[in-house]
Amino acid sequence: MPRKPVAREAVLDAFEALLIEVGERAATLDAVAAKAGVSKGGLLYHFPNKEALIQVLLDRLDGLAGADADAMAAAGEGAAAYFIRTSVWADTPLDRAIVAATRLAEVAHEETRRRFAAIQQRWLDEIAADVGPALAKAVLYMGDGLYFNAMLSVGPVPPGGAAADVDELLAALERLRR
Incomplete structure (x- = not known):
């Protein structure tokens, strides 16, 4: 059964x-x-075995990241603004899958690293379609920085917290677009 x-x-x-x-x-x-x-x-x-668990977790990550990239491509605000706005920890299934897979990448799990590279390239392609290749990496690094800092924050959250940081980065993005 x-x-x-x-x-x-x-x-x-x-x-x-x-x-x-x-x-x-x-x-x-x-x-x-x-x-x-x-x-x-x-x-x-x-x-x-454990490798089978890893493969299915990576498949989950691929599916969630693919849906996110599709939403990014369709976002009315543009892919770059979408990426920055969603690059904060919100304990979503995608957030959890990313952090879990990061733990595998930390121990040099090659398939995990390969999948992360493909996901990052898809995000970069969507952002580049919106703001051009020259600005795309800057946007990717803005979002990655937001995410990384949110994961590391241990002290009191400043007034406005991540939302203030997102707003500042979105304003910077608009200045860079000109």
């Missing part, structure tokens, strides 16, 4: 959460099974 897809998603969600919380080395199959509330046999039914 086939297992419910809910169990498979629970295992994948648990793996993602463990990568975020404790990193790749501690995200063992036993830890994933325990966090998902399934037996190790139940986990192995869906994912025969």
Whole structure:
């Protein structure tokens, strides 16, 4: 009798959460099974090994990033403004997938690095279609900087927080477009 897809998603969600919380080395199959509330046999039914879990997590990341790039391309405000505006931590499924996959890239997982490069290139292509190739990398770095700083912030959030930073960067983008 086939297992419910809910169990498979629970295992994948648990793996993602463990990568975020404790990193790749501690995200063992036993830890994933325990966090998902399934037996190790139940986990192995869906994912025969850790690499299979990684591949499905990367597929999830690809799907979420692809949907984001499609939304970026269709954004009325333009791809560049969309990218900057959405480059803040919001605990979305895409945010969680990015951070979890980053933990894999940290340990030099080559497939993860390859997938990140492809995602980044798609984003760069969408931004370049909006503002041209010369400005596209600057926009990419603005968004990456926002995201990175949001992930590292540990102290009190300044008045206006990330929204003020986004507004300042959007204003800078408009000045650069001229």
